[in-house]
Amino acid sequence: MDVATEVHDETLIHRVSGRIDTSTAADAEHKLTAEVRQGRRVVLDMTRVAYVSSAGLRVVLMAAKLAKANRGAVALFGLQPTVREVFAMSGFDKVVTIRDDEAAALAAVAS
Amino acid sequence: MARIRLRCDRAPETLDSTLDAIEAHLVASGASEPEALQMRLVAEEIVTNIVRCAWPEGVDREFHVELAAETVAAGVHVVLTTIDDGVPFDPTAARAPDIDLELDDRAIGGLGMFLVRKMTDTQHYERTNDENRFRVERLLLRVS
Numbered sequence: 699m700d701v702a703t704e705v706h707d708e709t710l711i712h713r714v715s716g717r718i719d720t721s722t723a724a725d726a727e728h729k730l731t732a733e734v735r736q737g738r739r740v741v742l743d744m745t746r747v748a749y750v751s752s753a754g755l756r757v758v759l760m761a762a763k764l765a766k767a768n769r770g771a772v773a774l775f776g777l778q779p780t781v782r783e784v785f786a787m788s789g790f791d792k793v794v795t796i797r798d799d800e801a802a803a804l805a806a807v808a809s
Numbered sequence: 810m811a812r813i814r815l816r817c818d819r820a821p822e823t824l825d826s827t828l829d830a831i832e833a834h835l836v837a838s839g840a841s842e843p844e845a846l847q848m849r850l851v852a853e854e855i856v857t858n859i860v861r862c863a864w865p866e867g868v869d870r871e872f873h874v875e876l877a878a879e880t881v882a883a884g885v886h887v888v889l890t891t892i893d894d895g896v897p898f899d900p901t902a903a904r905a906p907d908i909d910l911e912l913d914d915r916a917i918g919g920l921g922m923f924l925v926r927k928m929t930d931t932q933h934y935e936r937t938n939d940e941n942r943f944r945v946e947r948l949l950l951r952v953s
Contacts (some may be wrong), residue, residue, distance in 0.1 A: 704912030720857045721825050722842045728914070749846055752920035780843045787927050788920055 701729045709739040709799070709807055716745035718754030726757045734765040734772050739807040743800065745776030750784055762794045771807035775799055811838050812877040819860045819869065828853055830875055831889075838878035839885045842950050847928050848887060851945060852876075854921035855900065855951055862942070863895020870895070884951035888945040889929075899934045900925070900943055 699715035710733050718726045733740050740761070750758075758774070765772040773795040777785065785791045797803040817827050831852050835845040861881050864870050872893035877878065879886045905926075906919035926932060929945040936942070 720853060721821065749849065751850050752924055753853075753857070754921055780846050784924065787924060788906075790907075 701726075703739055706741075706804060707725075709741055709804055711743055712740045713743040713746070713805075717749040717751075718757060719749060719751040723753040724758055726754065727760060728758060731761045731764055733763050734770040735768055737756040737768040737770040738765040739771045740773075741765060741800070741803045741807060742772065742774045744774050744778070744781060747757075747781055748778060750781045755784065755788055755790055758792055758794055759790065773797055775803035791805070796809045813881070815874045815876075816871055817856065817860075817874055818871050820863075821936055824853070824886055824939060825862065827856060827874060832876070835885075835887065838887075839880060840878070840887070842875055846890065848947065851925050851947075852927050853924065854925050855889070855943060855945070858898075858900065858921060859893050859941075861893060861933050862898065863893050863900065873894055881948075884946060885949040887944075887947045887949060888944060890942065892940055892942050894940050897936050899936075901932050915928060 699714065699718060699722035702713045704713070705710045712730055714730070716722065730742065761772045764770070775797045776799070779795060782791070785794070787797065795806050797806055813830065815827055815830055817823050819827045822949075828849050829833065830846045832849045834850055840848070843862065850944065852874070859872055863872070872891065872895070873892040877888040883893070900922050903922040905923050925945060931946045933944045934942070
């Protein structure tokens with residue numbers, strides 16, 4: 699799993715590629731939740747993530763909870779169909795902000 | 810019928826090689842990539858439970874994963890079985906998480922077996938000869 703980060707005004711965009719699973723979850727948590735702990739606005743670009751297991755869902759849930767607790771915000775976009783399905787099956791599409799594209803995700807964290 | 814039997818241990822590196830072998834075998838047996846990824850997730854959830862919980866921490870043990878993929882009239886019939894000699898544990902008895910809870914109330918955890926149940930047709934557990942045997946089946950449908 700790799701993360702490339704861009705700054706967009708006040709928002710960070712983490713572009714994630716690879717799998718977010720048991721093997722990469724610790725790394726993902728380290729790279730994807732640091733800024734929301736500080737109350738920053740973060741967008742996760744998931745277009746290059748082919749696979750998320752429950753370990754990956756936990757990282758995303760953690761990011762969402764940390765954002766709420768620290769007055770930050772996090773939104774995801776670009777979920778591939780198989781990944782989107784895992785989020786829907788687990789009900790995570792209802793507790794985590796998911797948008798169809800980057801512009802919508804940026805707007806979601808800014809509001 | 811194409812069948813593989815994998816010997817696994819608790820080392821972190823073993824998980825990926827086990828899951829890679831499962832994914833590759835399924836694709837070679839006629840599964841589509843999305844189907845193989847779903848079964849990879851199923852296998853990951855089951856195997857990580859064993860690695861984490863079957864024995865006390867620090868104990869080096871091995872367990873087995875068997876995968877059979879058979880072409881039948883309706884599609885590809887997949888059977889995934891894990892066999893371990895750890896503490897008795899019935900994954901089918903695990904409590905399902907409440908997926909309708911709000912963010913604050915969602916627990917971190919409990920999702921693995923829930924996803925296994927959703928992504929497989931049947932799940933069967935038995936304890937024989939001091940071993941846990943957990944078998945899940947999935948028919949990958951092909952419309953002709």
